[in-house]
Amino acid sequence: MLTLFVVSACASGTGGKTAAGSTNEDAPVSASPTEKATETTQEEIELTIFKYGGVTLTNTEVETYFKPVEKKFPHIKIKLLDIPEGDPIEPLITAGTIPDLIFGGGYAELKEKDLIADLAPLKEKYGYDESRLKPEVVSAINQSSEGNQLPFSINLPVLYVNKDIFDRFNEPYINEVKTWDEIIGIASRLTRSEGGVQYVGIDLSPTRLGSGLSLDIIDPVTGQAAVTDEQWTKVFKTLEKLYAIPGFVQGEDYRHDDKDDVFYADQNLALYTHNLAQLVGPLEELRQQGVTLNWDFAPHPNFEEALGTSVEINVHRFAITKGGQYQDEAYQVLNELLSEEVQRLVSRNGRVSVLNNPELELEYGADIEVLKGKTIENIFKADPRELNAENANERKITKYIGEAAADLAIRGVDVNTALRTAADKINKDLETLGKTK
Incomplete structure (x- = not known):
């Protein structure tokens, strides 16, 4: 594997040579390193993405989010590898197929497997403005990945509510942040058998x-x-x-929530604790297929002393694979994903932006039909918690x-x-x- 990394590293693509952000008032205005790379690089290349660690990223999302990137870099095409969910990356590398980008995965585990490229030289070459990011995102990325992954979106947790079950048993909807004890009290009133169906309040x-x-x-x-x-x-x-x-x-x-489709397939679970990225997409696909479900969002609960926060922040992020052939181009692509244009698409299509721009939260889900009429504000009533140090x-x-x-x-x-x-x-x-x- 190490031999493959070394050989591939020797074939790495090239990029601009000027550090981003350097200025000289007396010198003529020149193109940025990113612009120079776009102007001078003519070879058409394909960057491949490997999903690692059970994260969700669909072909439709890749087409949506990377469309502005491919427009800016017309010589670069982005492809999501067609690998079964959960398959390991090591056999690919051993076989000589090194993906350019890794989406997801715990950094400690990826570092232990020696899969992560050092981003410091690329940041110096092409620039990286973390002042535009939410402070909690900066903290999470720097703490958990030594800055060697770039953020893409925040996967917020939320309570999904089956409103039909609440209506059936005359239980008021939840629009305020509640403690786990209060939620269990509600769940106890919704856990009952009726008409041959065993309803469960929450798992x-x-x-x-x-x-x-x-x-x-x-x-x-x-x-x-x-x-x-x-x-x-x-x-x-x-x-x-x-x-x-x-x-x-x-x-x-x-166990009543150990299947991803339990909320919309069985429809006997009143409250479902899950993340936005894992369920909004499937619910939209069902809507397109004509399957309807009467559901909404409720704020994420917690224990009394931590009320108003949810769980440790989950930042979906990309890494550049050590030994990848096009590391310069891959970095430029990842940096462009943090542009306001792309992050607006991220927010409007059901992911939470990493940019420190409240306006983008107001646009959350605007392009997703299944989110129309939902209580979107409930998603943001509990803030993510600071990330703990990761143990491999x-x-x-x-x-x-x-x-x-x-x-x-x-x-x-x-x-x-x-x-x-x-x-x-x-x-x-x-x-x-x-x-x-």
């Missing part, structure tokens, strides 16, 4: 609840499990209340948090025992991985 993920308090799974100081403290206990006590609702746990079945091993041991929830729901295990068992499993895996301190 909750322990990791999403934990993210609402910015909780670590691995202690950043000790390198060991951090899941037995008071805060994680509060998370699992909340789950315990949910699982105690009559009709929620049905034998061995306690966290994705490998998160499964034990889910197992602890299962112990609680269907095996009758108490909260403290479930968390201690999870901690033991996490520490054992970390020891095997050689990452404990």
Whole structure:
């Protein structure tokens, strides 16, 4: 793999040589490095995108968002690789196919696999104005990726509401930020069986609840499990209340939101906690197919002490692949995605812009028919939380948090025992991985 990277790196494309932002009042006005590259580069090239880590990016979105980019750089074509969702990137590289751009993926994991190009020289060459970005985006990108990924959009969490279920049981819609305890109270009134259908008020993920308090799974100081403290206990006590609702746990079945289509396929889940990017697109596709669903947005809840915030910020971002053939061109394309023209398209087509421009939030979803008439303002009533430092091993041991929830729901295990068992499993895996301190 390293050999492939070295060989490919030697074939990297070239770009301008003047640092962006440098000026000389006595010198004649000259084209920017980006403009020079556009003028002088005639070779037609294709930049490929690999989706990593389960993020959503469709061909339609690529055509929409990259259209202004291809207009500015007519010699560059953008293509989303036709790879099955969740397929690993390593076999591609081993086979000699190195994608130019990686969309999504945890930086620590990508860095561990030596897949990330250093963007510092490219930023110096072509410029990068982070003052135009939302401060929380700048903080998240610099903290989580050492500045080696560029932001594209914010994937905000929200509550999706099945209004038909609320109407059926005479429950008022939710337009104010509520605590998780209040939401569970509402869910208890909506979890009932009627007409042969088992309705469920809401399902909750322990990791999403934990993210609402910015909780670590691995202690950043000790390198060991951090899941037995008071805060994680509060998370699992909340789950315990949910699982105690009559009709929620049905034998061995306690998960009601573990399928992406559960909200619009089964239509028996009253409240669905999910992100904008994962569900708005499918709902619009259903509308185009003539399938209607009476739904809306509610503000994202949290615990009392964190009310008004949602979960740790989730910034969808791009990286340039180490060893990619056209790194200069790839960087110019990514920088152009941060133009106001593209970011306006981002906002109007159902993603949240990373630019620090409130006007773009007012245009959110304007070009998406399925969002017309929805309570858009509810999306922005809870602010994303600051990102915790990422641990490369966290994705490998998160499964034990889910197992602890299962112990609680269907095996009758108490909260403290479930968390201690999870901690033991996490520490054992970390020891095997050689990452404990």
